[in-house]
Amino acid sequence: MALIGFVLGQYAQLLVFITACWGIGTLLWPASDLPTRQPLRIALGMGLVICALQGLAIAGLLNTASVLLVIGCGLVAAALQIRQMAWPRLAPGWPLLLLLLATLPTLFAPLRPPLAWDALMYHLPHAREWALTGHLGVHEWLRYPWFPYNFDLLFAAALVLGNDVLPQLIHASTGWVTGWLLYRLAMQYLPAPAGAAAALATVTWLVTSRSHYSAAYVDMAVAMFLTAAFTAMQVSIRPAGRRAVWLAAFLLGVAAGSKYQVLGLLPLFGAALLWRHRMQGPGWRIRSEWDTWLVTALCFALPCLYWYARNALLTGDPFNPLGGRLLGFTDWNLGDYLWQLQDLRNHAAWPHWALWPALAAPLLPSLRRVPALRAAWLVAAYMALVWLLSSRYPRYLLPAYPLLSLLSAAVCIQLLRQLPAKLYRALATMLVGLLVLALGFMGARSIAKSWPLIASTPGARDTVLQQQVAGYQIWRYLKEHPEAKLYQMNLEDSLYYAPRPTWGDVFGPWRYRDYQHLGAQLLHHKLKSEGFTALVIHTGRAPTVAQQSAFLQYFELMLVDDEVSLYRLRP
Incomplete structure (x- = not known):
């Protein structure tokens, strides 16, 4: 009973946090006709909460009262909007079964005490220092003291409240929100049968990202913000497209304030803005096109400018330590820089095999005719190319996994539909059966591994930590x-x-x-x-x-x- 109470208590805290983010996001993104509106609101609200925490931490006011005030404001906003919320319909039949089987093991993985390498090395230690001091200081005895740490501010808020399991749940929640967003994207844009493709895309994302649900990292959060930004850009061709562009810029800025690698997407985002401006014509202007570009730039800079400006002022390198070879090193030296690059090369690997069918998306006319899928392939290909030319470190490609999952599922379903009807039905039935067995086996193994590590008492926690x-x-x-x-x-x-x-x-x-x-x-x-x-x-x-x-x-x-x-x- 103590263990069940612990699990329910942790998820109750996560639900409060997600509800607050949704409430804040709904106030600024009240559009009600988009299938993707609810996960978009959560992503937007999470970004706004991060901005509030960043401001409080810069001012030295990151404490229990201020964290509760931010969450309380979000809950009030949610209470004002909750009655207008349209609850999503669940997918019927086998898609629902696949989604449940893929999601279930990820629900238990985040509940263990923090054990993941990078989380213990610098994510949680930096967040702990901010939580203890209330100030967004630089702690040079920890690794990567000059990194942008937007998403880690949420970890600091959880630690202010005395909970170091909640950071893992918050990171895991971004994976679930990404899955929700991916499902709604597929239902909106994929050709028939969209329901099957949507379920397969979401399952592919949940399976290929499954190792990240037990860690207080930032990679799934970056995936969520970038997928949400992509979704917003698809909305930007509507009459109210300016607000969607600003939303996309803000979400991209939150991601760039969480991980340096996101900066590589800025040329692509700029090209997309130029294309949208050409599509919209004069109606896209506020007073002039420069006003619109200025607001877009401000929306991008708001959540991430602090980190880069601080680094530039204090070290001369806004991208410290990555710009050291050109701008001079601060705490690192050339040997450290080369060692880091070599470490990435030592751990280089190819993406999960389930994502490879995405390569065939441009070859299928039924997919090539859908503008959103063409855009998804271009964005995913650009991200994969930058990754291929830079690090080939598997985790650094994770932000592209949602779009790759979408394309991979679409390709697989469309190829199956090219078969004769009887063969298609027989093969589809067999594949669903195999997926159910595979997901059931992986889920049971994952739960069996996670459950003994869940510690509901200080004694049980000590035992787990001594072993791990x-x-x-x-x-x-x-x-x-x-x-x-x-x-x-x-x-x-x-x-x-x-x-x-x-x-x-x-x-x-x-x-x-x-x-x-x-x-x-x-x-x-x-x-x-x-x-x-x-x-x-x-x-x-x-x-x-x-x-x-x-x-x-x-x-x-x-x-x-x-x-x-x-x-x-x-x-």
């Missing part, structure tokens, strides 16, 4: 017996649970490679001269450091937790 987080026992010991200054080596994936601050990283002034290759005496001298009093080493990842014959002459072993050891510097 390297060095957790040592971090807990150091919180109870603090050191003056602590350096860690190869434990960046557990920093959220470490005392704050804990120094040491792959990049920056306290990079591992400046320490771990030193002899015992030189390492002791370097750490001592920099004020460090203790050293924590993951001996499985850095095995040679503590194996030096003279190591214990300079470092005293204090505690061992599996492959993690705590040493105190001798006088």
